[in-house]
Amino acid sequence: MAKGLPIMDTFSNQGLKVDRICSRCGDANETTLHLFLECAESNIMWRLSLVRLDTTLFSFSNFYDWCVDMIYKCKVAHSWETVMMIIWKIWGMRSSWVFEKKKIDPMADCSKAMAFLDNVGDIIMTASMSISIECSPLEAEAQAVLFGLTLAYDVGLRRLEVESDCLQLVKMLQGIVQEKYASQLIVFDALSLTSILESCSFAFCLRLFNKVAHLIAKSSMTNELRVLMEDCTLDVLPAILGDKDNM
Incomplete structure (x- = not known):
């Protein structure tokens, strides 16, 4: 080479x-x-x-x-x-x-976000941070899951039900399919982390029911890690309350 x-x-x-x-x-x-x-x-x-x-x-x-x-x-x-x-x-x-003559900025931002809710829909934690690297949408989704799993483990959460509106990623996390792309390597890292949890499952949800995570992502377009315990920003609260009513 x-x-x-x-x-x-x-x-x-x-x-x-x-x-x-x-x-x-x-x-x-x-x-x-x-x-x-x-x-x-x-x-x-x-x-x-x-x-x-x-x-x-x-x-x-x-x-x-x-x-x-x-x-x-x-x-x-x-x-x-x-x-x-x-x-x-x-x-x-x-x-x-x-x-x-197209310059790709390696610092181009793509935000990742997670909302952690308990079994009745109350907020445990919300978190967001930008992904400062040029990547595909599937890689960004995989990075967001790995980001969320890491945070969950750090704050002591050991039983998780992870939902994503990216069906391809959910299938990869469930072991149904494998891809020959960087996203698969991120999935391997995520699955490795789940092995030290008490339980962890992955499920698909429609984008319509994943508004909370997208609103949190839009509110964080800097490289700073932003974590709120048992709280969220005011623009996200209506979506969380709406999801809770639909549970």
Whole structure:
């Protein structure tokens, strides 16, 4: 891959007269190592990803050596697949800019939100935070479920019934289907977390009956984690009361 990718350094080494400078950051030649690790745009993607890597801390002479080192370090199940997904995303961002002049902001926000209710519909907790990474709608939904499960565990909730209006995601969480996308890796993380709960089930609900989560998501479009215990914002309260009446 290091010598075969159609990047400026490869073209230059083949004798073509091209500008070798990285078109995204303009700070260095576009080598494979720079494209995927050293470029400031790529570093943001790595730091916001599931693996939380700061690629400025690495010191490798080429991208191949870094890959070999990462394969050795990836001991957790599906972690290397996650790394490859991020590399593919970086390549897609680079291609969008080079061929379409479309700059994809790695900090583009997509909010995730959860409403935690007890068995009679009273609020236990509401929470929201933006997803600061370019991702598909299915990935965003999966991130929201993982986000909610993590928070639920942190506050001591051990018996959960999780509802989502994304049928494809529910089927993945129930083990009915598997996808060859980054969303499946997030689902694996979510299911791993459920193994330490007393009980956890997943069910589909129509979007009409999932207004609370969407209202909470709209109210949080910053990177700050926002958690309210036994409370919610005033714009969300009518929807919660309406759902409670319909229980």
